[in-house]
Amino acid sequence: MDLDLDAHLIDAAAAVADASDLDALAAVDAELLGRKSLLATVRSQLGDMEPDQRKETGRRVHEVRTEIERLVADRRVEVAAGARSVVLEAERLDLTEFDRGRRPGHRHVVTQTWERLEDLFVGMGYTVAEGPEIEDEWHNFGALNFPSDHPARDMYDTLYVDYGEPQSTLLRTHTSPVQIRVMEEQEPPIYSIMPGRVFRSDTADATHMPVFHQIEGLVVDRGITFGDLAGTLDAFTTAYFGSEFTSRLRPSYFPFTEPSAEFDIRRPDGSWLELAGCGMVHPQVLSACGLDPEEWSGFAFGFGLDRLALMRHGIDDLRELFRNDHRFLGQF
């Protein structure tokens, strides 16, 4: 009997190894371990044996059975893994075929610059104010200390619209009228920026457009000084351009600020770039907005927003921003 069981185990191992899929393995499993298997038959005969032999044979049957069960289980893992790898291999993909898909849209490069500047000043404690693009003469000029027919108005090539009295309504030439609206509507302290679209009667070329964008800042509080203006613009320079850029103020003239200044930044190569006009809010402007210039003081500054966008991306023609060529839009 012993010899039979040993031979059976060898045969069984071969049968299990031959089973190449799960169905075949299930059949082998039934044949070797089922009710009609050799082991079951031997086991049913144990009762007829002598006690010593029964004990020995019983133990041996159990060992063989355990061994076959282990072989079947191991083989099942092997077969299942093989089957899975066949399935997975059949699903193989060339992923480079798919590297062509879902293109996200792009916010306009002016919008991106606009929002970047907003975020920077919001971080410095500013709010963001906006106003109408078609303005009245008072907010665009009068309240900003431009007397009517003052030659300083010639600095702005104004486009007027046919609305109301002649020359009473215009396309705002700067975002400064929003400063007036903020001061009219809000008590100080004011820490605001005013981004927006502005208009000048300029023929389009690489550096001019009849439509462009500005961002202005206005601070009105107690004890605001020219030193605060210089420090704020310097902080802006570092935050926006990086610490390798520095800034300076040069005397200039605007009717609505005094002292007035041009704000230049110094690039790492040592060259200067004129970036903004700025100054202390003129007492007349504060008065025109109902604020007592002895109690409140403030500063204002204004940048060309488009130029910052051009600089950041090395775009050499302002007109590209408004041409809306898809090959341009998708780059930023």
Place this chain on the structure above:
Amino acid sequence: MRVLLSWLRDFAPIEGDPEQVGDQLSDLGLAVEEVSMLGEGLDGIVVARVLGLRPHPDADRIQLVDVDAGDGEALQVCCGAFNMSVGDLVPLAPLGTVMPGGMEIARRKMRGEWSNGMLCASTEIGLGDDDDGIMLLDTEASPGAALTEALDLRSDVLYDLEVNPNRPDAMSVVGVARDLAARQGLPFAIPEPDVPESGDAAAGRVSVEILDPGLCGRFGLRILDGVSVGTSPRWLANRLNALGQRPINSVVDVSNYVMLELGQPNHTYDLARVAGGAFRIRRAADGEVIETLDGVERTLTAADGVIADGDDVAIGIAGIMGGANTEIDDGTTSVALEMAWWDPMTIATSARRLGLRSEASARFERGCDPGVVELAMRRFAELLAPAGATLAPDLVDARGNLPARETIRVRTDRVNAILGTDLGRDRIADVLQSIEFGAEPAGDDLDVDIPSFRPDSSTEIDVIEEVARVHGYSRIERTVPRSTLTGHLTPYQVDRRTVRSTMAGLGLDEVMPVPFLAPGDLEAAGLTSDGITVTNPLVAEESVMRASLRPGILKTLAYNASHRLTGLGIFEVGHVYRQPASEQPLPDEREYLAVALAGHGAGDAVAVWSALADALAARDYSLVAEAVPGLHPSRTARINVAGTPVGHVGEVDPGVLEAYGVAERVAWLEVDLDRLFDLPHGDRPYAGFSRYPSSDIDLAFEVDEGTPADAVGRCIRESAGELLVDLSLFDVYRGEAVGEGRRSLAFALRLQATDRTLTDVEVAELRQRCIEAVQGSLPATLRG
């Protein structure tokens, strides 16, 4: 304004190298636009005489010039200019000369002919702006003489300054020198002209009457006798040249020289031609005609000022240009010299209207110095004296209205409060006195008198600016004020960012067309034609302000299509401008979103809208079919949010697309953001969801094409009530099985209770209720 360093040094011993001086000028608010080193690099250049001119045998654009460079021999040079004649003296750069630009002149062949040097244009050697050809030299020097000696050229530095409109004083050499001397702490003085007086006094020979004192604040006259028109001395002509004034003749050159040096424009009359020697200052009559010095007949209005003679004939337009009738010529002997102060507004208006803006009008309209007249008159006479002119005794002077000049109290505390400085009273006084402002102590403060050459300065803040400017902006300590507020965007601005990021997330590109339209653009887009028009457009194509984003976007699609860029998905967020429904101070201006999907149908536009509504959490919206001009009549719906119309979704009318040259179908969405953001949206409250199992059922109804899917959906929603947690239209079928003009709409319903598992009986009841509701209220039948 251009200034020469040597000229500045006539008034103050300016120190420093050219670059430092330039930086100081910029820091004073006289921004240096360009610095040129004059007379440098001219060392090798000599005077040469043209001996002969011959055509180049093999080239049309150059000729062969034989010149005598001093040795009497003919030297052949090839030259591209044709403006010289035999006998002319010209500048020659001989072989080996290194030009100011760094180029070395070498012997070379041009089309087979040797060129032994280069003849120079004035621009090539920094001696003028005349690019018309080779510089023709007006000199007594012989061929071979060094050019610098022949023309008395000295090395000098030329600054081109940008002068702000509030600084008329800096439109003169003395004004610039005064600022610079103050910055350098050096003495500044205008030398007294040394000019004797002789002949008959002016008082009996000329008279002045100011009939309109608002027009003319001061009118001074002096007489110069023995004037003969000749050429100016070389040094004077050189200075004028450097400052961009071409020398003309001795009288005109002195006139320009005095204006550039002292900032006082002036005019000369041939006294013999002024009737009665009378000068009457008045407004022009409407339609009054005068022939000006340039030979043009000009018609005046009452807004212009004129100088009229004893016969009341106009002999000059105030501050703009003299009349031809009193022009100086070779026969002139006695000259009446006018120096006046004109009302700046009048001059500005006249100059603009007549299109005659000149160096003189630019100074008058910014405000000249009425106090410099006497000095400038004598300076004029001094400069013309070498040509034989003598100055008659007496200044005949009349006054009109000049701006009042009051003493200004300047508070030391106020100066420091505005600037953020800690300057003492005396330091402030020193700064002001250095630019000739009077500053007398008044307690802790100062009483300041403004000099007559600073019309821009009339209030305390003006003086504070001067203190800052001369003290130096860069010396003011920089501080950053700490905002006491919390920085933030408004809810509107946050929503608008959501709109843009949602559109970009959907794969759409943001465009930014200009908001100007051509006449007819609005009509072509199916919109009404009452757009706001521009009074003074640059071009007719940009004369109408957009009342809708539609034309600009369609133009963008057409532009891109012309570059074979099709299938674009684009959006714009921007203002539109409309005539308001009722009278209001400004037009109706609002911000819109527009979306165009080229090559797509209306359904894709609806998908964009629903994504946007989801992003903004605009809970309660509906789409209602509506025919809108300019949009596809049977593929457009009005969008209502909380019952209020906010825009339209659908497709652009094919006729409009054709008008704009867009060949693709275009899905369209336009939303009035001002209105949308005002309606309930955002911050959706949390909706709990059930832990119990859900049941799914499908219902398909056959309806005619006139019954909106949305109506069926609403009916299901209403009758299913709270147990319906999800409803989707998952299939639309048209075909033979449902018949012509009809379709089948298949909805999937997910039913779920929050407190129990629904029984089969409950689900069946609810299903039946929905069927009955739909069939009962709509022309719909359950599809079996």
